[in-house]
Amino acid sequence: DQQVKQNSPSLSVQEGRISILNCDYTNSMFDYFLWYKKYPAEGPTFLISISSIKDKNEDGRFTVFLNKSAKHLSLHIVPSQPGDSAVYFCAASESGTASKLTFGTGTRLQVTL
Amino acid sequence: NAGVTQTPKFRILKIGQSMTLQCAQDMNHNYMYWYRQDPGMGLKLIYYSVGAGITDKGEVPNGYNVSRSTTEDFPLRLELAAPSQTSVYFCASTKDLGLAYGYTFGSGTRLTVV
Numbered sequence: 001d002q003q004v005k006q007n008s009p010s011l012s013v014q015e016g017r018i019s020i021l022n023c024d025y026t027n028s029m030f031d032y033f034l035w036y037k038k039y040p041a042e043g044p045t046f047l048i049s050i051s052s053i054k055d056k057n058e059d060g061r062f063t064v065f066l067n068k069s070a071k072h073l074s075l076h077i078v079p080s081q082p083g084d085s086a087v088y089f090c091a092a093s094e095s096g097t098a099s100k101l102t103f104g105t106g107t108r109l110q111v112t113l
Numbered sequence: 114n115a116g117v118t119q120t121p122k123f124r125i126l127k128i129g130q131s132m133t134l135q136c137a138q139d140m141n142h143n144y145m146y147w148y149r150q151d152p153g154m155g156l157k158l159i160y161y162s163v164g165a166g167i168t169d170k171g172e173v174p175n176g177y178n179v180s181r182s183t184t185e186d187f188p189l190r191l192e193l194a195a196p197s198q199t200s201v202y203f204c205a206s207t208k209d210l211g212l213a214y215g216y217t218f219g220s221g222t223r224l225t226v227v
Binding site for chain 1: 205214
């Protein structure tokens with residue numbers, strides 16, 4: 001049973017345009033959400049997080065939006081750059097569970113010139 | 114550089130062999146985790162630890178064991194390797210202060226069981 005879903009396995013965006021990566025979750029107890037970026041043959045690296053008490057968090061070119069009623073979050077990258085080409089994982093955690101993360105299956109982003 | 118160090122980076126095992134995947138962190142993080150990633154899948158939690166001497170099972174613990182004798186080290190033991198354990202294994206750590214900065218991951222161990 002997949003509690004965190006990323007329904008788009010891949011996404012291609014032109015350099016300079018906006019990339020929007022989506023994530024849905026089913027567990028209403030999740031209250032903290034994160035995005036990770038992963039290059040081949042490397043471990044995931046933390047990008048940005050959001051608590052359920054917020055609906056938006058920004059860090060430079062990256063913005064995460066959370067819609068709790070829809071159990072949906074999205075990552076916006078503006079403007080997209082070729083170096084952003086990677087696999088992006090959405091992850092979720094529930095308070096009081098030792099910060100254990102449940103991951104989605106990932107979306108491969110390709111930023112083209 | 115500070116971070117999470119995993120060894121080895123690659124390993125091929127024969128069915129029935131055993132091995133230990135090493136993980137060490139030098140950031141004084143209390144929480145440590147082992148995840149596995151199968152092709153096209155997300156990361157699944159194998160075991161985790163909230164401090165030295167304390168370990169607990171994650172979502173997919175069968176076929177694995179862990180120990181946490183020090184804050185720094187969190188080795189993962191595979192007994193009687195099976196083809197289903199072919200995967201990429203990631204170790205991660207974080208402080209017990211919430212997830213505002215996420216986990217720090219190691220670079221992974223790619224294991225093939227033949």
